[in-house]
Amino acid sequence: MQKIYSLLIFLSIISYAQQGRVGINTDTPEATLDIKEKPLDEMPEGYSQGVSFPNFTTKERKTFTDVKLGTMIYNTTKNRLEIYTVVNGKEGWYSVGVVEEEPLSTKTVSAADIAQKQKIMFQDDEPESVLFDSNQRGFYLNAMLQVSKIDRNKFRIRNFLPRKFNDVEIYFKNANTTAPIKILVLEELAALAEVEIDLPFDGGSLRFEDEDGNAESYAASDLKTDDYTLSVDVPDNFLFHRMKTIKNKTFISFGKYGTGNWGTTTAEHIRLYLPILANMAYLYSSEKFRTRFMDFPHVLYDNGKNPINREAVYQSMLSVPRQVIGVTTGVEGLGGGSAFGIHQRFLTGDEYYNQLSRWAFECWSHEFGHVIGFSHDSNMTYRGGPNNKGYVDIVINLYGDLLRNGDIPFWKNPYK
Incomplete structure (x- = not known):
């Protein structure tokens, strides 16, 4: 009997829904959703009635995206009912029927x-x-x-x-x-x-x-x-939250340089460096890089041809204390200690926004290998070993994948 009764109620709701209205505790709904009270003398003593909206904290509510105007919740942080609407031209969450004791000073x-x-x-x-x-x-x-x-x-x-x-x-x-x-x-x-x-x-x-x-x-x-x-x-904000994932603690400044194989750094060079620095820091901080570095199927060896401690080297990549950035002219790049630079032609072109541009990525990762202490005797700079592979292959392939998927702070030149 209980199953038959429930089915009749369900069919009744479906019938009204097909007419564009749904009634609860009524056979003649007067609105799209019409909820009538039950007479108190027909209900057990103390039986509560009403509508309970979904409960969320303010922190949980902030995770919502694409909220429809008119959506209502009960905010358990503020202990009040809220509606997502527009007030004075600004869309957001507003309290329903509650007057703030004191307005916010923000x-x-x-x-x-x-x-x-x-x-x-x-x-x-x-x-x-x-x-x-x-x-x-x-x-x-x-x-x-x-x-x-x-x-x-x-x-x-x-x-x-x-x-x-x-x-x-x-x-x-x-x-x-x-x-x-x-x-x-x-x-x-x-x-x-x-x-x-x-x-x-x-x-x-x-x-x-x-x-x-x-x-x-x-x-x-x-x-x-x-x-x-x-x-x-x-x-x-997509870009800001991408940047929040960066783990590199490196302090970046810029040097004029201008002697030997170093070119003279200009304001234009620095502007062009900024999005690339963001991209490379994002790459090294990503779980994808860590996984590929740890699982790289070829030997990675140090200056003495001994296998490196991959976890220790990975942590050193994120913990470089300082880099003073410049540009080179006589060679493709320079790196070591706090000094770091790539050839200015890599900056003025779109090399770092082209997923097929392997040489620019290789030069960056090669010089960064010097920064973390490896010489040309290690395949943390040049390729080597029985399969002629090295860490530069990890960077080249991953950077290309990130560009293809748009999973990087700047997947196209922001100045164009």
């Missing part, structure tokens, strides 16, 4: 305001005293979108990537905050931009959210301290 800095303050780095007229100053034009490979403090009132953000970013979120942490709090959103940050911005800590009481959406109030005096750290996020 401010948006407009693109126009940033444009007035910013400077574009690595321009042809930039003085050499700036161009080759590691404090002003140096960066870590795993932080090419760099944010740092100037003093207790101001910070600086530098974008070492040749791509603009929208809705850049700035997070602040000091001894008086339990977690990084979102203090600013930069509407637009230009490619290669450098800009100084005031910290938004004016007033008596301020209210900010952390990365998980938990809001807390602070006295402005508790935030105006000398010791603090900053971090940056660009939600839903």
Whole structure:
């Protein structure tokens, strides 16, 4: 009998659905979905009724993509019902029927305001005293979108990537905050931009959210301290999240050079280097590279022809402390210690965006082999061994695969 009763209910719902309406607890739905209450005297004492929406934390909700307008959830972080809609022209998640006790103090800095303050780095007229100053034009490979403090009132953000970013979120942490709090959103940050911005800590009481959406109030005096750290996020941005996977801790700066086989480095050379540096760091950090390096079926040997410790060498690739980048003219490349350079013709052409361009990839990986301590006696630079194979084959083949699949920060020249 229970099965027959359930079937009748199901068929009834199907019938109404075919008419464009579904009713629950009613035979005559008056809307697309019409849910009627059950009389309390027909239900067990204390029996609850209502509609329960899916429950998610703010952190879980942030993983949603392509959300349809009108979608509703119950946010367990904020303990409130939310709807994805448009308010004042801005699409996002908004509370339903709840008035905030106090508005958030997070401010948006407009693109126009940033444009007035910013400077574009690595321009042809930039003085050499700036161009080759590691404090002003140096960066870590795993932080090419760099944010740092100037003093207790101001910070600086530098974008070492040749791509603009929208809705850049700035997070602040000091001894008086339990977690990084979102203090600013930069509407637009230009490619290669450098800009100084005031910290938004004016007033008596301020209210900010952390990365998980938990809001807390602070006295402005508790935030105006000398010791603090900053971090940056660009939600839903493909390039930024590719860059976040980079594990290389290498500090990059640029040298003028200009003697022997070294050419004289120019601002144009540096601009052309930046996306390639991002691509190579991404490649070496990828799990695909680690797997291919560890599983390479041919012997990889050191300067004394002894098999290398692959795990140790792999870790050394990610831990090079510093590289001073330049260009070569007399030879295809130079590398060793902190010095690294490839021939300028590889930069001015599209060699590093062409999946068939093997020689450019080989020269880069060869010189990087020198940087991590291998000589020409090892097949970590030139090919060798019984099958005439080497680590350069891993880099060449993987780089080509990443380009073909678009699985790399810059799969085409960003300046064209």
